[in-house]
Amino acid sequence: MKQQLVLVGNGMAGMKVIEELLALAPERYDITVFGAEPHGNYNRILLSPVLAGEKQPDEILINPIDWYAERGIQLHCGKAVTVVDRDARIVRTDCGIVQPYDQLILATGSLPFVLPIPGRDLAGVVCYRDLHDVEQMLSASRQFRNAVVIGGGLLGLEAAYGLQKQGMAVTVVHLLPTLMDRQLDATAATLLQQTLEARGIKFKMAVQTSALLGTERVTAVQFADGSSIPADLVVMAAGVRPNIALAQRSGLGCERGVLVSDTLQSSDARIYAVGECVQHRGQCYGLVAPLYEQARVCAAQLAGNSEAFYQGSMTSTKLKVTGVELFSAGEFQGGDGCDSIVYQDAGAAVYKKVVLRGDKLVGAVLYGDTVDGGWYFQLMKAQTSVAALRDSLLFGPVSEAEGGGQQAVLDWPDDKPVCDCNGVCKGKIVETIRGKNLQTLDAVRAHTKASASCGACTPMVEQLLAAAVGDNYSAPALPAMCSCTTLSHDAVRSAIREQKLLSLSQIFQTLAWRHADGCDKCRPALNFYLLAAWPGEAQDDSQARFVNERMHANIQKDGSYSVVPRMWGGVTNSHELRSIADVVDKFQIPTVKITGGQRVDLLGVKKSDLPGVWADLAKAGFVSGHAYGKALRTVKTCVGSEWCRFGTQDSTAMGIQLEKLTWGAWTPHKFKMAVSGCPRNCAEATIKDFGVIAIESGWELHVGGNGGIKLRGTDVLCRVETMAEVEEYCLAFMQLYRDEGRYLERTAPYLERVGLAYVQQRVVHDAAGRQLLAQRFRDSQQHFQKDPWAELASPASRERFIPIVDLS
Amino acid sequence: MLDSNWLAVGLLRNIPPQGSRVVRTEHGEIAVFRNSADEVFALLNRCPHRGGPLAEGIVHGRLVSCPLHAWQVQLDSGEAKAPDIGCVPRFPVKVVGGEVYLGLPAPTTSRARLNTVD
Numbered sequence A: 001m002k003q004q005l006v007l008v009g010n011g012m013a014g015m016k017v018i019e020e021l022l023a024l025a026p027e028r029y030d031i032t033v034f035g036a037e038p039h040g041n042y043n044r045i046l047l048s049p050v051l052a053g054e055k056q057p058d059e060i061l062i063n064p065i066d067w068y069a070e071r072g073i074q075l076h077c078g079k080a081v082t083v084v085d086r087d088a089r090i091v092r093t094d095c096g097i098v099q100p101y102d103q104l105i106l107a108t109g110s111l112p113f114v115l116p117i118p119g120r121d122l123a124g125v126v127c128y129r130d131l132h133d134v135e136q137m138l139s140a141s142r143q144f145r146n147a148v149v150i151g152g153g154l155l156g157l158e159a160a161y162g163l164q165k166q167g168m169a170v171t172v173v174h175l176l177p178t179l180m181d182r183q184l185d186a187t188a189a190t191l192l193q194q195t196l197e198a199r200g201i202k203f204k205m206a207v208q209t210s211a212l213l214g215t216e217r218v219t220a221v222q223f224a225d226g227s228s229i230p231a232d233l234v235v236m237a238a239g240v241r242p243n244i245a246l247a248q249r250s251g252l253g254c255e256r257g258v259l260v261s262d263t264l265q266s267s268d269a270r271i272y273a274v275g276e277c278v279q280h281r282g283q284c285y286g287l288v289a290p291l292y293e294q295a296r297v298c299a300a301q302l303a304g305n306s307e308a309f310y311q312g313s314m315t316s317t318k319l320k321v322t323g324v325e326l327f328s329a330g331e332f333q334g335g336d337g338c339d340s341i342v343y344q345d346a347g348a349a350v351y352k353k354v355v356l357r358g359d360k361l362v363g364a365v366l367y368g369d370t371v372d373g374g375w376y377f378q379l380m381k382a383q384t385s386v387a388a389l390r391d392s393l394l395f396g397p398v399s400e401a402e403g404g405g406q407q408a409v410l411d412w413p414d415d416k417p418v419c420d421c422n423g424v425c426k427g428k429i430v431e432t433i434r435g436k437n438l439q440t441l442d443a444v445r446a447h448t449k450a451s452a453s454c455g456a457c458t459p460m461v462e463q464l465l466a467a468a469v470g471d472n473y474s475a476p477a478l479p480a481m482c483s484c485t486t487l488s489h490d491a492v493r494s495a496i497r498e499q500k501l502l503s504l505s506q507i508f509q510t511l512a513w514r515h516a517d518g519c520d521k522c523r524p525a526l527n528f529y530l531l532a533a534w535p536g537e538a539q540d541d542s543q544a545r546f547v548n549e550r551m552h553a554n555i556q557k558d559g560s561y562s563v564v565p566r567m568w569g570g571v572t573n574s575h576e577l578r579s580i581a582d583v584v585d586k587f588q589i590p591t592v593k594i595t596g597g598q599r600v601d602l603l604g605v606k607k608s609d610l611p612g613v614w615a616d617l618a619k620a621g622f623v624s625g626h627a628y629g630k631a632l633r634t635v636k637t638c639v640g641s642e643w644c645r646f647g648t649q650d651s652t653a654m655g656i657q658l659e660k661l662t663w664g665a666w667t668p669h670k671f672k673m674a675v676s677g678c679p680r681n682c683a684e685a686t687i688k689d690f691g692v693i694a695i696e697s698g699w700e701l702h703v704g705g706n707g708g709i710k711l712r713g714t715d716v717l718c719r720v721e722t723m724a725e726v727e728e729y730c731l732a733f734m735q736l737y738r739d740e741g742r743y744l745e746r747t748a749p750y751l752e753r754v755g756l757a758y759v760q761q762r763v764v765h766d767a768a769g770r771q772l773l774a775q776r777f778r779d780s781q782q783h784f785q786k787d788p789w790a791e792l793a794s795p796a797s798r799e800r801f802i803p804i805v806d807l808s
Numbered sequence B: 001m002l003d004s005n006w007l008a009v010g011l012l013r014n015i016p017p018q019g020s021r022v023v024r025t026e027h028g029e030i031a032v033f034r035n036s037a038d039e040v041f042a043l044l045n046r047c048p049h050r051g052g053p054l055a056e057g058i059v060h061g062r063l064v065s066c067p068l069h070a071w072q073v074q075l076d077s078g079e080a081k082a083p084d085i086g087c088v089p090r091f092p093v094k095v096v097g098g099e100v101y102l103g104l105p106a107p108t109t110s111r112a113r114l115n116t117v118d
Ligand SMILES: Cc1cc2nc3c(=O)[nH]c(=O)nc-3n(C[C@H](O)[C@H](O)[C@H](O)COP(=O)(O)OP(=O)(O)OC[C@H]3O[C@@H](n4cnc5c(N)ncnc54)[C@H](O)[C@@H]3O)c2cc1C
Pocket: A008, A009, A010, A011, A012, A013, A014, A034, A035, A036, A037, A044, A045, A046, A047, A048, A079, A080, A081, A082, A107, A108, A109, A110, A128, A129, A130, A155, A158, A243, A246, A274, A275, A276, A277, A285, A286, A287, A288, A289, A291, A318, A320, A454
C-alpha cells in the first residue's frame, strides 16, 4: 500500500512541495491536502494587483480545484486541521474529518499581527492576508471614502496603492519616521514617500496608533498624542507572526516559528514543516523565494533523496506598485566594516547604493532604476569577487558584458537560478525558448513561469531571450493600436491613405478588425485619422467621438458640462461679457471661472441646457471655444507693444490672427499656442505646442512645449521677420503634426520621437514643402471651420440632449 | 401581449445607432442603448465606478465605455468588465414594431411625457 502523505496548509509553500514531489516521485504517496481557505491554492503575492484592479481573482489561482482531482489528490478546502495526534498518527479537522498519515507536512503560513488596541473588533477593520480580506477592502472602497492603512511596510504600501486606485482617500500611518524600514535606507525611503505623495497618498509618520473609534463601524483612528483622523476602513498591515498554534498544541518544538533542521524536519521526524510558519537556523522568512527553496528540499527528502539540504536563503524585495521601481537585498544599510558606493540623481529620482564587505557584494538598494537588481543579487548569492568591477559596479552589467556580450549570458551555468519565485534556472529558460521558438517575454512567462511573479528577474530573462533568439530578436514592433487589431497606429494610417479608406466601416472590413465596431480606444483615433487624411471626403462619425467633442463641452466629474466661449486672443468687450452674464443668469450656471488660457469657463451646465446655452452665446457672436476637443484650444497672449512699455511687437494682434486661422482644426491631441510681445515672455509661450516670442528683429518660433503632467520647455524652431511668415510656419507645423502625430500624442512626445532636426528640415529648410503643408492646412479648414454650436443648437438636433421620455 | 409594467418609451429610430437616449424615471435616469447590431439595452445611467453618465459613453459591441474614466460596462449584464469590479442595475427592454418598451419595476404610466419629435 502507498504511504499516506498529508499536507496541512493549502498555500504557496505547501503546494510547492506537492508539485515538486509529483515531478520527482508521482507514485510514491496517496496525498491529502487540508486548507482553511475555500479555494484551490493561489498566488498570494498577486493579491495586490487584484486589490488594485489590475488582475481578477481567478487569474491568480495557481491550481484550480480540478487540478487536485486530476492528480488523485484529496483536497479538503475550507477545513482547518485542529489536532495532530502524533501517537495515533492522525489529524482531525474542525468538522470531524479524521485522516491518518505516514508523513505530515505543516505549511500553515503566518497570521497578520493585529495591534492590541481598543476598537480593533469594529466593523471596517481588516487585515491584509487573503482573498477574503481583499474582497472586504474592495467592497468598502465602493461604499466609503476614507481609508487608513496602519503600517508603512511592503504590505501596507501595496494596500494603500490598491485602495487609492479603487478611488479611496488613503492615509498611511507608520510608527517609524521612514517607510519600509526593514528594506530601505533613509534616502530611498524618502524618495519612495515623495513618489507616493505625488500620487495623492497621505502619510503620517512617527506616530503611534492608540485606538480605533466608532460604535459599530470604525469612524476614526486615534493617536497617542490625542489627535485623530477620520477612517471608514482601517487596514492593519503591521507585520505577521508565524502561525504555530497547531504545531505548539501538538507538542512540536517551536520558538518564533516551528523549529526545523536542514532537512526541513521538525522535532518529530515524520513531520516536515515549510513556509512562513517555519524557523530555520534562527530565521523566519516572509517572502516566496526562500519558501520555494525550502519546498524543493522538502520534496526531495520526501521523494527519498536524503542528500538534499536547505541552508538558508538570502532575500530581496520589490514593491509591486505600478510605476515605482524599487529593489533591495541583503545588508542594505551598510555600516561598520562595510563600504557603500552611492549614486544619486535627485532630478531623475534615481538612487543606487551597493554595499561591499571586502571584495564581496553584500547588499544593495535601488530606487528609480532597478534594471540591475537581479544582477547584483546573483553576485551576492554567488559571493563573486567584485574587486575588478568595483569602479563600474554602479553602472550594471553593461560594462561587464562588453567583453562577452550576449554570449556571456549564454555561458552562465545551466543550473544558475534566474527566477527565484518560481525556481526556474537558466538552462530551463533557454531550452524552452529554443524548443518552443519563443519570441516575447510574455511567451517565456507563459511557458516557464520565469519572471511571472514578482518580476525582479525580468531583466535577466530578457537578456536570455535576446541572446537565445539571436539575430532574429528585434525590439518589439510598434504596439498594436488596441486589442481590435494587430496593426500599429502608423500602419493603420498609411493604409487609410494608400487605400483611400473613407469610413470606419471600410477600415474595419479592409483591415479585418477583430470587433465589428471597434472599441472606445480605436474609434476616436480612426475617426481623426480619416478626417486628417481626407478632409471633406471622409465621413465624420459622431458616435466615434469622445463625449467632449460630441457635446462641444467638457464633461465634469458630476456629469455636468463646462462651456468655454471662444474669445479671440483672450480679448473681450462689454457686449460679450454682458451676454455671458445673461447666459449665466438664465441657465443658473453655478460657477464662472477664468481659465489658464485666458478664457471664461462656465461650469456646471446641465446637459439638457447645452443647446440653449449655445444658442444664446451664438446669438451674441461667439463660436465654440473647443476648450474640450483634440483641437486648437486657445492662443494666450500678452498685451505687447499696444500697451506694455517693453513690448516690441503687437502680440495680441498676432495671437488673434493665429487663433482665427486655426480654430476648428482637429489635431492628434489638444493644441495650445501663446504669443509674447518680448522675451520677458509673459504669455508663457515656452510651454506651448506652438509658441511665438517677439524679438527686436521679428519673431522667434517655438515648438513642442507642454505644461501638463510632464513639463517640457519648447525647442526653438527658428526666427522669422514678418507676421505672414509666422502664420505660414505655424500652419505648416500644425499640418505636419496632424499628418504624423499618433492619436493622443501631444507635440512634446511627437517632437522627441521624430527629432527637432527633422521638423526643422520639413518646416524651415524646405520652403516649397512648408508652403505645401500650410496650403493643405488651409484647404482642410474650409471643411472644419464651422461653428459646431450653430449646427447643434438647431431644433432638430436639440432632441438628443433631452430625455426621450420623462416619467419622473 | 404586454404586461402592465412594459412602457413604450419611443421609437427605435430615435435612438442613434451606437448611441443612447435617456429615460427619466422615478428610479433615476435610465439609459437606453442601441448598438450597431440594433440590439437594445437599458441600464441605470450611473457608472458603477463614480457614477458617470453611461449614456454619453462610446458604445462598442455589447459594451459601453464610461465617459469619465473609461470603465467598460457590459450592456447585457450591467457588470463592469474585468479588471474592474462593479455592476449597475439593468432593466428589461424590448422592441415591438419599431417601438421601444422598457420594463419598469412598478407601473408608472400616467405621468409619462413623451418628448420625441415624431
Ligand atoms: C498582500 C501580500 C503581498 C505579498 N507580496 C509578496 C511579494 O511581492 N514577494 C514575496 O516574495 N512575497 C510576498 N508576500 C508573502 C508571501 O505571499 C508569503 O510569504 C507566502 O504566501 C507564504 O507561503 P506559506 O505557504 O508559508 O503560507 P500561505 O501562502 O499563507 O499558506 C498557508 C495556508 O495555510 C492555511 N492554514 C493555516 N492553518 C491551517 C490549518 N490549521 N488547517 C488548514 N489550513 C491552514 C491558511 O489558510 C493558508 O491558506 C505577500 C503576501 C501578502 C499577504
